[in-house]
Amino acid sequence: MDNFTFYSPTYFIFGKNTEKDTGKYVKRFGGNKVLIHYGGGSVIRSGLLDRIKVSLDEEEIEYIELGGVKPNPRSGLVYEGIDLCKKEKVDFILAVGGGSVIDSAKAIAAGTLYEGDFWDFYEGKPIEKALPVGTVLTIAAAGSEGSPNSVITNENGMYKRGTKAEVLRPVFSILNPVLSQTVPPYQTACGIVDIMAHLLERYFTTTKDVEVTDRLIEGLLLTMIHEAPRVMKDPNNYEARANIMWAGMLAHNNLCGVGRVQDWASHNIEHELSALYDCAHGAGLAVVFPAWMTYNMKHDINRFAQLAVRVWGCQMDFANPENTAREGIEALKRFFKSIGMPSNFKELGAKEEDIPKMAHKACYSGTRNGTIGGFVKLDEKDVINIYRLML
Amino acid sequence: MDNFTFYSPTYFIFGKNTEKDTGKYVKRFGGNKVLIHYGGGSVIRSGLLDRIKVSLDEEEIEYIELGGVKPNPRSGLVYEGIDLCKKEKVDFILAVGGGSVIDSAKAIAAGTLYEGDFWDFYEGKPIEKALPVGTVLTIAAAGSEGSPNSVITNENGMYKRGTKAEVLRPVFSILNPVLSQTVPPYQTACGIVDIMAHLLERYFTTTKDVEVTDRLIEGLLLTMIHEAPRVMKDPNNYEARANIMWAGMLAHNNLCGVGRVQDWASHNIEHELSALYDCAHGAGLAVVFPAWMTYNMKHDINRFAQLAVRVWGCQMDFANPENTAREGIEALKRFFKSIGMPSNFKELGAKEEDIPKMAHKACYSGTRNGTIGGFVKLDEKDVINIYRLML
Numbered sequence: 001m002d003n004f005t006f007y008s009p010t011y012f013i014f015g016k017n018t019e020k021d022t023g024k025y026v027k028r029f030g031g032n033k034v035l036i037h038y039g040g041g042s043v044i045r046s047g048l049l050d051r052i053k054v055s056l057d058e059e060e061i062e063y064i065e066l067g068g069v070k071p072n073p074r075s076g077l078v079y080e081g082i083d084l085c086k087k088e089k090v091d092f093i094l095a096v097g098g099g100s101v102i103d104s105a106k107a108i109a110a111g112t113l114y115e116g117d118f119w120d121f122y123e124g125k126p127i128e129k130a131l132p133v134g135t136v137l138t139i140a141a142a143g144s145e146g147s148p149n150s151v152i153t154n155e156n157g158m159y160k161r162g163t164k165a166e167v168l169r170p171v172f173s174i175l176n177p178v179l180s181q182t183v184p185p186y187q188t189a190c191g192i193v194d195i196m197a198h199l200l201e202r203y204f205t206t207t208k209d210v211e212v213t214d215r216l217i218e219g220l221l222l223t224m225i226h227e228a229p230r231v232m233k234d235p236n237n238y239e240a241r242a243n244i245m246w247a248g249m250l251a252h253n254n255l256c257g258v259g260r261v262q263d264w265a266s267h268n269i270e271h272e273l274s275a276l277y278d279c280a281h282g283a284g285l286a287v288v289f290p291a292w293m294t295y296n297m298k299h300d301i302n303r304f305a306q307l308a309v310r311v312w313g314c315q316m317d318f319a320n321p322e323n324t325a326r327e328g329i330e331a332l333k334r335f336f337k338s339i340g341m342p343s344n345f346k347e348l349g350a351k352e353e354d355i356p357k358m359a360h361k362a363c364y365s366g367t368r369n370g371t372i373g374g375f376v377k378l379d380e381k382d383v384i385n386i387y388r389l390m391l
Numbered sequence: 392m393d394n395f396t397f398y399s400p401t402y403f404i405f406g407k408n409t410e411k412d413t414g415k416y417v418k419r420f421g422g423n424k425v426l427i428h429y430g431g432g433s434v435i436r437s438g439l440l441d442r443i444k445v446s447l448d449e450e451e452i453e454y455i456e457l458g459g460v461k462p463n464p465r466s467g468l469v470y471e472g473i474d475l476c477k478k479e480k481v482d483f484i485l486a487v488g489g490g491s492v493i494d495s496a497k498a499i500a501a502g503t504l505y506e507g508d509f510w511d512f513y514e515g516k517p518i519e520k521a522l523p524v525g526t527v528l529t530i531a532a533a534g535s536e537g538s539p540n541s542v543i544t545n546e547n548g549m550y551k552r553g554t555k556a557e558v559l560r561p562v563f564s565i566l567n568p569v570l571s572q573t574v575p576p577y578q579t580a581c582g583i584v585d586i587m588a589h590l591l592e593r594y595f596t597t598t599k600d601v602e603v604t605d606r607l608i609e610g611l612l613l614t615m616i617h618e619a620p621r622v623m624k625d626p627n628n629y630e631a632r633a634n635i636m637w638a639g640m641l642a643h644n645n646l647c648g649v650g651r652v653q654d655w656a657s658h659n660i661e662h663e664l665s666a667l668y669d670c671a672h673g674a675g676l677a678v679v680f681p682a683w684m685t686y687n688m689k690h691d692i693n694r695f696a697q698l699a700v701r702v703w704g705c706q707m708d709f710a711n712p713e714n715t716a717r718e719g720i721e722a723l724k725r726f727f728k729s730i731g732m733p734s735n736f737k738e739l740g741a742k743e744e745d746i747p748k749m750a751h752k753a754c755y756s757g758t759r760n761g762t763i764g765g766f767v768k769l770d771e772k773d774v775i776n777i778y779r780l781m782l
Contacts, residue, residue: 001633003406008399014650015394209630212614212638219606226602239600242392246650247603255646259405259637 001210001259008253010146011172014246016238018176019136022052022094023059029132029171031092034063035085037105038096039070043138046182052096052136064088069097072274072281073104075154078118081108085131095135095170099142099194102135106150106168109133122152124367127165135173139183140245141191141282143198143252145173153275160275161366162267175249177241185232189339190282192228192244196221197285198251201267203307204296204375207260214306217256220247221311225335232339265373266292268365269383272358277349286341287348290333291389296376297325304328345390352391359383392601392650399644401537402563405637407629409567410527413443413485414450420523420562422483425454426476428496429487430461434529437573443487443527455479460488463665463672464495466545469509472499476522486526486561490533490585493526497541497559500524513543515758518556526564530574531636532582532673534589534643536564544666551666552757566640568632576623580730581673583619583635587612588676589642592658594698595687595766598651605697608647611638612702616726623730656764657683659756660774663749668740677732678739681724682780687767688716695719736781743782750774 011029013021026034034056036049043049044067056063066081084090085108095105109130111118121127135145144150148169151162183191199217223243230240250256269292270284297304305321308314308328317323333343342348363370363380371377378386402420404412417425425447427440434440435458447454457472475481476499486496500521502509512518526536535541539560542553574582590608614634621631641647660683661675688695696712699705699719708714724734733739754761754771762768769777 001406001630001637003409006403006405007401009402010398011400012397014397015392018394209634211617212611212634212641215610215614216607216641219610220603223603223606239392242650243600243603246392250603250607259633 002207002261004258006254006258007166008146008169008255010170010253012146012175012249013172014175016176016178018174019048019051019179020055022134022136022174023055023057023061025172025174026056026061026092026094026134027059029092029134031061031094031132031134033088033090034061034092034094035081035090035108036063036065036094036096037069037081037101037108038065038067039098039101040067042182043096048136048138048179049096052094063094064090069101069104071100072153072160072278073100075119075152075156078104078107078111078152082111082118085112091131093131093133095133096138098137098139099144102133102142102144102170103150103152105133105135106130106144107152110165110168119154121163122154122161122366127163127167130165130167132171133168135170136179137173137175137245138179139187139191140180140241140248141194143195143248145170145175146249146253149252151271158275159361159365160271173249175245177238177245180241180245181236181238185235186340187280188231188235189341190280191248192224192339193282193286193336193341195244195248195251196224197266197289199256200289201264202257202260202262204263204303205260206375210260213256213258213260218307218310220251220256223247225311228335228339261374263373263375265376265378268362268368268372269386272362273348273350276354276358279348279350283342283348286336287344287390288386290329290336290343291386293329293332294389295382295386297322297329299376301325350390355384355387359387393598393652395649397645397649398557399537399560399646401561401644403537403566403640404563405566407567407569409565410439410442410570411446413525413527413565414446414448414452416563416565417447417452417483417485417525418450420483420525422452422485422523422525424479424481425452425483425485426472426481426499427454427456427485427487428460428472428492428499429456429458430489430492431458433573434487439527439529439570440487443485454485455481460492460495462491463544463551463669464491466510466543466547469495469498469502469543473502473509476503482522484522484524486524487529489528489530490535493524493533493535493561494541494543496524496526497521497535498543501556501559510545512554513545513552513757518554518558521556521558523562524559526561527570528564528566528636529570530578530582531571531632531639532585534586534639536561536566537640537644540643542662549666550752550756551662564640566636568629568636571632571636572627572629574626576626577731578671579622579626580732581671582639583615583730584673584677584727584732586635586639586642587615588657588680590647591680592655593648593651593653595654595694596651597766601651604647604649604651609698609701611642611647614638616702619726619730652765654764654766656767656769659753659759659763660777663753664739664741667745667749670739670741674733674739677727678735678781679777681720681727681734682777684720684723685780686773686777688713688720690767692716741781746775746778750778
């Protein structure tokens with residue numbers, strides 16, 4: 001196991017009706033003048049935004065609003081939010097929504113306390129300070145409610161880039177699974193894939209002797225496999241929504257990634273798809289991951305076989321572990337298909353002719369200098385091959 | 392799943408040589424005048440205390456010392472520590488040792504900021520403030536390095552009582568598995584049992600649909616089962632020590648216990664044994680847990696069968712799940728025996744004639760009013776029966 005630090009200081013409030021305490025927690029964590037940041041009209045139509053405003057009013061907390069965050073959140077709205085926060089002397093950002101809203105809120109939080117262009121942070125500049133961010137989560141997927149990460153798409157060239165800083169971890173996150181019951185089936189499934197992908201990115205490692213994190217990842221994957229069909233069958237299944245929502249946070253606050261090399265090439269490869277075609281990140285990952293696994297399993301057959309046996313319940317083929325490894329990948333594909341996810345470029349709306357361009361961007365975006373991935377280093381040619389497996 | 396809050400804000404620094412940064416973290420978390428609290432001579436003999444002092448000197452942090460914490464830490468030394476801290480205007484407690492030292496440090500931290508008798512907190516009074524506590528862990532067992540808990544034995548009557556408060560969570564904990572390599576085999580095994588007991592206390596629940604925490608607990612138990620024989624065979628196996636040490640923290644920071652009823656009767660039953668005979672807490676638990684399980688499995692045979700199948704690899708007896716449940720208990724007993732743990736009163740040095748007295752204390756100590764346990768409510772007669780299963 002490698003040396004590591006782990007710090008997950010977010011205060012989590014989980015369960016039914018918990019959003020009624022939003023004002024209390026904003027106050028507890030120092031908010032006096034709040035920007036409420038959200039997406040489309042669903043939080044308005046559902047009455048959630050009103051309930052949150054009542055809760056802020058009860059604590060006599062001032063607030064302003066900025067809605068309009070889109071999936072794959074854009075730089076334009078971030079600039080708008082930063083200007084607004086600077087002008088209005090906002091001291092707390094409250095994100096009401098899913099990963100896109102929270103990621104956008106984090107970008108605004110860091111940008112407000114910075115004199116330069118916030119995009120610098122997404123080009124590799126370390127973030128030293130940010131306004132505190134609180135969240136009220138409405139969809140289980142990105143894990144941004146507990147993570148130090150934020151991903152933004154720069155509209156100037158449609159570059160999708162991530163940043164990461166301890167100061168971006170939300171100070172509190174309110175997780176009420178009931179709020180996710182209105183998420184449509186397709187988006188629910190995309191969230192499930194995203195959560196599983198966060199686990200798999202950490203699972204594929206070159207670090208030896210990481211039983212404790214292996215077992216945590218496997219446990220959370222087993223949870224997802226158990227709960228996903230239940231929630232697809234009945235969107236109002238509170239218990240399934242609850243298990244998935246909490247697993248989604250645990251999948252990405254790095255509990256499962258400490259002390260081990262992680263991969264993340266599949267995320268890099270997917271980001272080019274969602275940046276170019278504006279497809280859902282989870283749908284993109286459902287296409288990318290099996291291809292990435294097929295291409296790379298030869299580098300550690302036993303790790304892929306371990307996944308197949310422990311998570312998918314495959315029988316180990318001791319004479320030929322590669323069969324078991326491959327069986328595990330097939331099980332993952334069938335699972336993604338069973339929850340209505342796409343399995344190839346065509347179903348995703350992606351085009352073969354864009355492959356070279358995407359592969360180049362994937363390998364050279366931001367601070368990358370030609371290779372991606374921690375488990376296996378992939379160059380542009382490898383990434384082209386992986387994209388081609390998705391045709 | 393029940394509603395819950397989860398807040399684990401401890402900053403963990405894990406790995407080789409990490410104790411050299413102790414001074415840096417004390418400073419970061421506001422310590423100017425430190426009480427270094429420790430146990431016997433082993434931290435002196437090993438040179439650990441000297442290395443920590445060098446690290447504090449480098450940051451120009453003042454310190455005083457109080458050694459002498461014994462296993463099952465006593466109230467006497469806590470009073471001494473509180474007097475010292477008040478007199479010397481200490482603003483930070485640094486615990487160097489295992490669970491006993493950390494628990495004692497937490498008691499001093501709370502008592503120093505309190506005008507009354509610190510024992511009030513162990514009789515049920517809520518703790519509102521405490522000095523910050525940092526830890527350098529030397530043994531994987533109690534999980535006190537990440538937990539809000541503290542257990543102290545009052546020498547006036549040998550009452551062993553616990554308290555719990557968010558302000559008792561350490562602000563930082565340094566976990567270097569190398570420091571645990573010198574722990575003798577018996578204490579290593581006691582630590583392993585303690586960790587597994589923290590997981591099992593949370594596993595036995597009446598809350599339905601808690602797949603996510605079930606799977607986390609099972610994953611950590613599987614980790615312990617994998618790593619324990621490796622460390623018993625070779626005390627210097629760093630990787631095994633590392634996996635066990637991190638699992639020990641995760642077993643008790645309540646990651647595995649959120650949103651579910653927990654049991655804890657076995658701990659209550661054991662505390663009377665270690666209070667009376669001063670046996671190691673882990674050794675006591677190794678005797679108590681199989682007895683508690685045997686006595687209570689009828690209340691939810693399928694939960695016991697699930698543990699047997701998922702953790703111990705038993706084949707499910709679908710015609711008679713009770714056989715599987717029982718097989719799981721036998722596997723646990725064999726496991727404890729394999730790492731050199733006692734299995735009955737005699738091996739523990741406990742006496743049959745003390746059973747009624749212990750059962751009474753277990754059911755009526757502190758705020759308890761005649762019953763213990765969350766999974767099954769046990770009265771004094773039940774506890775007597777459970778003690779008798781250990782003869």
